[in-house]
Ligand SMILES: Nc1ncnc2c1ncn2[C@@H]1O[C@H](COP(=O)(O)OP(=O)(O)O)[C@@H](O)[C@H]1O
């Protein structure tokens with residue numbers, strides 16, 4: 254069973270996935286941006302608080318003292334839910350605050366030069382909470398060597414996250430709305446793009462089987478080629494049907510007359526009492542039977558060939574072998590009429606592409622004509638030649654065909670005025686059809702002193 258992929262579902266899921274991925278990416282970027290912005294505004298407060306704290310670390314005689322300023326923490330009250338921690342250390346020794354505040358990340362290791370005016374900021378985990386730390390280094394130049402004072406002021410991140418979330422909220426809604434609209438538009442686009450196909454299918458299935466007129470639908474420009482192809486196909490069906498119809502009526506007509514004659518002959522022979530006359534009638538009857546059987550054979554061949562021309566791919570055909578076979582088949586029949594067939598093959602085998610059955614019919618018709626028109630003890634020469642192109646010629650010693658009749662004999666049902674032998678008038682027409690189908694040329698020439706030569710030349714070896 255053939256697999257029919259669902260185009261609509263594939264298109265939707267593919268582009269839907271891409272759109273959703275893009276929306277997710279936008280959300281992630283937006284989130285990072287909102288966090289950064291929130292950090293920037295709260296870092297300013299934390300930075301100024303740590304500077305104030307730094308200013309109250311003094312060196313007195315007993316050592317360092319810290320006089321925690323209320324104002325420093327007042328700045329931080331803007332984030333009332335957040336808790337604040339600090340640690341002050343001098344020359345690496347803990348002085349006051351929370352001794353267990355986490356150490357700075359490696360990039361801020363104590364060896365690194367820190368400015369005295371600007372705090373460094375980093376995130377850390379402290380007692381199971383996220384905190385933001387501002388770290389400032391002060392050098393006390395009152396003593397030598399200088400004292401290195403590190404002030405760390407930390408704040409939980411609640412207010413920051415809230416601000417970031419406030420910024421994110423409308424952005425998230427906007428992105429989701431855009432995503433929803435894009436998906437809807439996508440669905441609509443796919444629906445409209447594929448609609449002509451279902452319209453076509455519906456129009457075709459609604460048609461009555463007899464209706465072979467071209468489809469006319471207001472399909473979009475992009476689908477026109479498909480409509481044209483379908484109409485082309487319908488037109489072909491129409492011609493085929495017309496051919497079959499005309500062929501059937503022609504065949505009926507061609508059979509009616511000989512059948513009537515046959516019937517009349519039979520009645521006459523039945524009623525004839527005079528024995529010699531009755532015998533003559535019987536001879537005529539047999540001839541009429543032959544005539545009828547030839548007509549039927551030609552009509553059937555014509556139909557079979559018509560069908561083959563539309564359905565068979567050309568196959569390689571060996572010309573010498575094919576012509577020899579036809580000659581062998583017809584030799585006995587020719588001898589009955591005291592006509593001899595002479596076959597002269599080409600000096601090497603010639604391959605052409607074609608239909609062996611059709612070529613056999615063509616040769617049979619032509620050789621039968623030649624035999625029928627030959628005088629008693631006549632000779633029919635059949636020759637295959639290779640140069641300049643693969644050609645077959647059939648040459649007889651009969652009366653030949655007058656120049657003005659040479660084209661007419663190829664017409665269907667045309668029979669020569671002088672033709673006394675029985676026939677259907679289709680033999681030459683079939684031969685011409687077969688030649689045309691093989692892109693071969695067929696023509697008639699006269700023999701000296703009399704007789705006809707039919708020559709068929711194919712394009713070139715292999716074609
Ligand atoms: N070899 C030939 N010699 C003379 N006349 C021919 C020859 N072949 C065909 N003809 C003429 O061409 C006519 C058409 O031939 P064909 O189509 O085979 O029809 P049919 O043989 O049934 O009459 C014949 O009636 C005959 O007059």
Ligand SMILES: [Mg+2]
Nearest residue numbers: 622676680681
């Ligand atoms: Mg004939």
